[in-house]
Amino acid sequence: MVLLDVRNLRTYFFTFRGVVKAVDGVSFKVEKGKTFGLAGESGCGKSTTAYSIIKLVPPPGRIVGGQILLDGKTDIVKMSEEEVRRKVRWKRISMVFQGAMNALNPVYTIGKQICEVLTYHAGMTKHEALERAKELLKMVGLEPDIVKRYPHELSGGMKQRAFIAMALALNPDLIICDEPTTALDVVVQAQILNLLKQLQEKFKMSIIIITHDLGVIAELADDIAIMYAGKIVEKAPSEKIFLEPAHPYTRGLISSVPRLTKRVEITWIPGLPPDLANPPSGCRFHPRCKEAMDICKKEEPPIVKIGPDHEVACWLYG
């Protein structure tokens, strides 16, 4: 069952320097109860994709095209701001932000912040909301009396857990985690990733995990899309991406990660990611690609199927 179907999404930023095509024709599907990973380096448009899904793209950014279908029918792109706030955010889709620890309001207690979601969106009384907040905190492995604490009294890992509790408040069908562990130490990171796995097992929600860290994405994602310069270059089940990567960028990215368990030779991708206000012609990766051909400079490669669930946008397979 497909929960979320993103079709040809385009989100542009209209800056003085010109139009920055941060997300430029991105399509993917998120299955019910599964985890979808969106990986790529800084500036590839992965966070903008996430913000587009809950329509929180900061100005001067705007969704200029495409569809985001929830349950195959409701198009989030067409909804008004009011509708998205009432029907989608928190209830259907919630988001754990990059550096969630800073996403908490420092002048309110944790309890008050969780209760706000519950009273506004679920119409609970203050007392009911407080009870539910305590329950949620217990679920993410925190002491219920943390409701009385302020964010500065908690460690980074605890804040992240509290934020995940808040994201779960209304039993959403989808949680978007944007770099959920980037600011955390590895031990805490492992605990948060375990928590996400356990919660998914229990509540069968879908997760979109967005990260630059291939180790983190391997830990959670069933399906992975690799983004480069605003486009998805490869999309496949996790095993395919890691064991049989097809796109030269995916291959380069995977072989640039040093391994812990064995000393392996690592390589790098020469050059720099392009300026998205003025992307290269043809395939956006061609200036950095070792296998670039003439056609790569002229024409943009279409997404082609090279296996049952394996899609690549590269002329090597076109």
Added chain:
Amino acid sequence: MGMGREKAAALGPEAIEEIISAKPGRIMYVRNLVKYFFLRRGIIEFLTGKPPRSVKAVDGVSFDVKPKEIFGLAGESGCGKTTTGKVITRLYDPTAGTILYKPSKEILAALEDISGGRIRVYDGYVDIASIPRKWLKPLRREIQMIFQDPYGALNPRMRVGDILEEPLLVHGIGSPEERKEAVLKALEDVRLVPPEEFIGRYPHMLSGGQRQRVAIARALILGAKFVVADEPVSMIDVSLRAELLKLMMSLRDRFGLTYLFITHDLAVARYLCDRIAIMYLGKIVEIGNADDVIDNPLHPYTEALISAIPEPDPSNRARLRKVPIKGEVPSAVFVPSGCRFHPRCVVLDEHPELREKCCKEEPPLVEVKPERYVACWYVMKK
């Protein structure tokens, strides 16, 4: 190796000779290095005469560095690894401890010159920790630091050429032509080619990786021998990290550099480093050959740290990751008694007979195998 927390006076010649003769031929010996940051007292604490509290960022750290090796200092944020690096470069003054370093003959002569022969030299080594600030200048030519954030480390108002020329000006080296030559060569050394194209640029015109290379060039332009590299690749995109790491390795081979490589990423440490030391809450818990420490961790903390690191292996998602550690890192103001890791140690739970010792006595860092040091009562007992 005694590791008392009391403030130690500068060591006498006999003690220093003992350190050097125990492990001869190292470029640096760090012994019982301590750096506390004293906190401001509140008015009531001040009036009641309470002693000021301190953040024990580095609390008795000892290690040696061999010439031309890459020595990794790894640990989680707040463990004191960066502070250790900054004390070694004397960007911070140590609270106590000894840092013996063997400078080149030229620098040694300059040190004697600047101090009028008042710097004590033991068998070619000087104690960086006890040299007064005013006499440190010659040493700065040899001991340099590369910082984590290449965006903050370069002055945004200076051109690359001026950034690189500044150390030469400060140390009064060369004529304008010679300096220009040196700047161009330094840029070539870090493969910012053609160098003429880069000297006129401002930092904002460079990518993160290029900026970090300018920072490396700046560190090397005075002929550095010992480089403290503080997480130099952690802010660089993954696909570009390997290039920088390889550059650092080739520079080591070419110029005979020694690196103290500070990192939180054990995979990077394993790739780059010859030996690594694992730090926890201001102390080193384990030192050894990089492969050995990661493949056979001895200290329970090292084991927890290694088991927590996600590898890009898709089969990992099928299972929960077991991380053998409890609770969270305590504050460096209130360091636990005895072994500072004991409140989080799972090995201690399995061995209640050790509780008395682990909670009360601080384990010393001892050599359990050749070149393998561990500070843990359980490992020592085995």
